[in-house]
Amino acid sequence: MKRIVLFLVTNLAIMLVLSITLRVLGVDRFMSANGLNVGMLLIFSLVVGFGGSFISLLMSKPIAKWSTGAQLINGSEGPEQRWLVDTVQRLAQRAGIGMPEVAFYEGEPNAFATGAFRDSALVAVSTGLLQSMTREEVEAVLGHEVAHIANGDMVTLTLIQGVVNTFVVFLARVVGYIVDRVILKNERDVGIGYYVTVFACEIMFSVLASIIVAWFSRQREFRADAGSANLLGNGRPMINALARLGGLQPGALPQAVASAGITNVPGFMALFSTHPPVEQRIAALQSRQ
Numbered sequence: 001m002k003r004i005v006l007f008l009v010t011n012l013a014i015m016l017v018l019s020i021t022l023r024v025l026g027v028d029r030f031m032s033a034n035g036l037n038v039g040m041l042l043i044f045s046l047v048v049g050f051g052g053s054f055i056s057l058l059m060s061k062p063i064a065k066w067s068t069g070a071q072l073i074n075g076s077e078g079p080e081q082r083w084l085v086d087t088v089q090r091l092a093q094r095a096g097i098g099m100p101e102v103a104f105y106e107g108e109p110n111a112f113a114t115g116a117f118r119d120s121a122l123v124a125v126s127t128g129l130l131q132s133m134t135r136e137e138v139e140a141v142l143g144h145e146v147a148h149i150a151n152g153d154m155v156t157l158t159l160i161q162g163v164v165n166t167f168v169v170f171l172a173r174v175v176g177y178i179v180d181r182v183i184l185k186n187e188r189d190v191g192i193g194y195y196v197t198v199f200a201c202e203i204m205f206s207v208l209a210s211i212i213v214a215w216f217s218r219q220r221e222f223r224a225d226a227g228s229a230n231l232l233g234n235g236r237p238m239i240n241a242l243a244r245l246g247g248l249q250p251g252a253l254p255q256a257v258a259s260a261g262i263t264n265v266p267g268f269m270a271l272f273s274t275h276p277p278v279e280q281r282i283a284a285l286q287s288r289q
Helices: 002-025 026-033 036-059 060-068 079-095 126-132 135-151 154-183 192-232 236-246 255-260 267-272 277-287
Strands: 071-073 101-105 110-115 121-127
Touching: 002 267, 026 071, 026 255, 036 060, 036 154, 060 101, 060 110, 060 121, 071 079, 079 101, 079 135, 079 192, 110 135, 121 126, 121 135, 126 135, 135 154, 135 192, 135 236, 154 192, 192 236, 192 267
Parallel strands: 101 121
Antiparallel strands: 071 101, 110 121
């Protein structure tokens, strides 16, 4: 219920901010006088901006299973699978969420959680992770993923993505219209200048939006690390797991679930990384000890 309220409030807040800003600057009067319906553009931008994000969220579990080849397990397959299911169940109970589906897939060390609802999510780990970590470290990683679900991180990131998508769609068309009418002096409907400008602006604004979304994603990783420490009652297992991951090459995940898995991107490209450097995550956990 809180997530639905948050969604509605966010939508209204975006419309209010954009409407007030355009009115104060006089842009809405100029554009309405020259044939562009600002109100309809706002609605169009919200539908496009949030629509794609929420469709992706609702389809996240089947897409994740299909793209990684993840196989669902229930514990009857063997002792290792039984341990995985029991561990996730115990952590989910501590976190106060419904039991997630549990899966594993063939690949290099990685893990992720996804799903639109906190009581019916999916936690998946790779065979590489299971083979390269101790059970205590795997439990810490599972705690991290369960914390993502308990924190509602998938929904929160979808809301943020929807917000920035809305601004990208809206501002690109506003700039395109101004270029077409004011700079190119086109007085007939919309010309090629509008379409070229919109295309260029969407690319440029999307790059900037990606930096914003990635920053929010990195903050949720710190919270999930802390959540794992709380669920296990000790931050040391998560610190050990991160230290081990720092010496491994995380397995690549399909784009659909890339932000949910483990990444470690150095240099300038770290601005676009969904995960903070391992060293920063370890330092944050050590400061809690």
